[in-house]
Amino acid sequence: MSVTTYPVKAMPRQNGGYAFQKNANAAIAELSRCYLSHESLSIDDISELVLNQAKKLTQSRYGFVAYIDPETGWLIAPTLTRDAWKKCKVEDKSIVFKKFTGLWGWALNNKKIILTNNAQDDPRSSGTPDFYAMAVHRKFAEEKVREGEEKLRAIINASKDIIYTINDKGIITFISDHARNYGYDPEEILGKPAAMFTHPEDVQRTIKAVKKAFRTGKTSKMFRFRIRKKNGDYFIAEQKSGIINRGGKPRLVSGVIRDMTEQRNLDARLRANEEMLRKFFDTAKDAIFIKDTNGVFIKVNKACAELFAMTPKQMQGKTDWDIFPRKTAEKLIERNKTVMEKGETLFLDHQLETASGLKIMNAVKTPLRDSRGRITGMLGIARDVTEFKKLEAELIHARAVKAVNKLANGVAHDFNNILSAIDGYATLMLETAGKKGRMRLAIEEIKKAVLRASKITQRLQKSGIKHSINAAQSPDS
Incomplete structure (x- = not known):
């Protein structure tokens, strides 16, 4: 009997098909050739050959080969994947099985091959050999841990913050790739004291904080200090940290460092803008x-x-x-x-x-x-706008007076021309009229009317000029 295991993602796509059958036949032929060409093969040697071919056929990492002892009827596994014990750390392994259970028992009892990607949910399964179950579970656990580590690493590397751990000696034991943004390769930081990268004025304060954290098992909610870039410049850092305990005791301090330079610059710009707005508001x-x-x-x-x-x-x-x-x-x-x-x-x-x-x-x-x-x-x-409105009203008044004056002067000029014509014709008529008579009296009345009209025109002109002078000299008028 041969049993092997491999991850689902590595399952050969040709299983159950012609190609897989061809490879299986080739494996059996190779086993037959080895058996016939060697006269003194032991059961262990044969088991080893079978296991190697089975692993190659199924692309498996681990497996075992066993036979049924004719005297006791027990299943004995003389050969196992040797590195499985080391990698899976199975203790108290047993190679003798007195009861045939689970899928391997079904395969023995029915003398058929089983290929499955989900042994635990297979209805024919009621258990696997103890040592093999331990190996499989260990393998699955390792894969889950590895997947978790990969996800955690991806999250850490995607963070804009620096994530690190230090031990009780202040030595950096882990730092994220974000350190590259400050000129450092993470490898050149690991194993070195955190104080090497701290501003000289902040060193004692940070050392004191680390010692207190390991002594009390508590860290500060927020810790601010300056960190040196590789080019010698410093940036203002804001750190949040926590304690990693092992065996009930603080073993590491884990910290998340955020570069506050941009935030500080933004705060400074906001303060400047607020100050400018305040001055504008107040003045x-x-x-x-x-x-x-x-x-x-x-x-x-x-x-x-x-x-x-x-x-x-x-x-x-x-x-x-x-x-x-x-x-x-x-x-x-x-x-x-x-x-x-x-x-x-x-x-x-x-x-x-x-x-x-x-x-x-x-x-x-x-x-x-x-x-x-x-x-x-x-x-x-x-x-x-009180004064503005007052000046606006004065301007409107002045413009109105000017318009009236202009109109009055124009009317007076035209009216005077008409009066002059009337007066001229009346004078000519007097020269031809007699010294007495109704005609002469009528013409004299016309000339008197012309004189009265001329005086009215003169008053109209003087009134327009007066209003213009008053508007210019006295805004309150």
């Missing part, structure tokens, strides 16, 4: 304010607070009801609803009663949103 001449969805001022700048004779701190927490008259507050709140309920941005002018009097404020109000797009408040920027 802006325009009034800037932020309200929550309830209309409460949660942040205002100095310019905004000074409009109402307050400090920014005094204005925080107040609403429009606390600052403005009722009618003004109602209008402001109604407009704010458009911003916070509909999400619209408004551009508008307000007339507001401030500490220094009535002012016209040009305001922009826009909704504030969180990362999900939900409205969380309102940002407003308001500028005092």
Whole structure:
């Protein structure tokens, strides 16, 4: 009887086919040739030849060959795969089997060959030889461990962090490939003290932390120190670590090191941006304010607070009801609803009663949103445009006066031309009219009317000039 085993993935694809039968016949022929060509082959020699051919045929690593003793009826396995004991570490091995069980027993009792990839689930299986079961289980366990190690190694190598272990002497016993990003080959780090790669100012602190970890069995939640790159530069590291115990005692410290350089640079840029925005907010001449969805001022700048004779701190927490008259507050709140309920941005002018009097404020109000797009408040920027509006009104008035003056001058000029013509013809008519009579009286009335009309035209011209002078000299006019 010959029994062999091999991984499922190595199962010959030609099993049960013509090629496999051909190879099996060739193996039997080779065994027959060896048996016939040697006169003094022992049972051990024959078993060894059979085992080698069976392993070759099935591409197996381990197996055994056994025979039934004619006197006792026991199954005796004189030869086994010799390196199986060493690799599988089977103890108290037995080569004599008094009972025929499991698949091998079925093969003996039925005198048939069994080829299977799933011996444990085979309905003919009720057990395997003890020593062989141990070997198979050991092999499967080794493969699972190896697969687990490969997965763990893949996870470690995929990590952007450096993963390492050190012993109680501070010697590095493992380090991930991520060390290459800092110029090191992992092999040149293994076996060396971790202190060699630590900034001189941080060495004593790190040594103290390692000793404490092995003494107490606990590590710091977070440990920051500087690590030297191969080019001599240092980077700021943030480490999380844990204890690996063996036999109930700390044996190794496992650590995950994260390079905080990029994070520190990002933090510095954020702080710089925040400082710039703070200065802009505090020094802006325009009034800037932020309200929550309830209309409460949660942040205002100095310019905004000074409009109402307050400090920014005094204005925080107040609403429009606390600052403005009722009618003004109602209008402001109604407009704010458009911003916070509909999400619209408004551009508008307000007339507001401030500490220094009535002012016209040009305001922009826009909704504030969180990362999900939900409205969380309102940002407003308001500028005092009172003087601008006053100048704008004066400019409009001046332009109107200029237009009227231009029109008046044009009308007066044309009217004077008409009056001159009428007056001229009336004069000619007087020269031909008699000294008395109704005709002369009528012509004299025409000339009087022309004179009155001329005086009206002169007054119209003087009025336009006067308004132009007043508009230029007195803006309040």
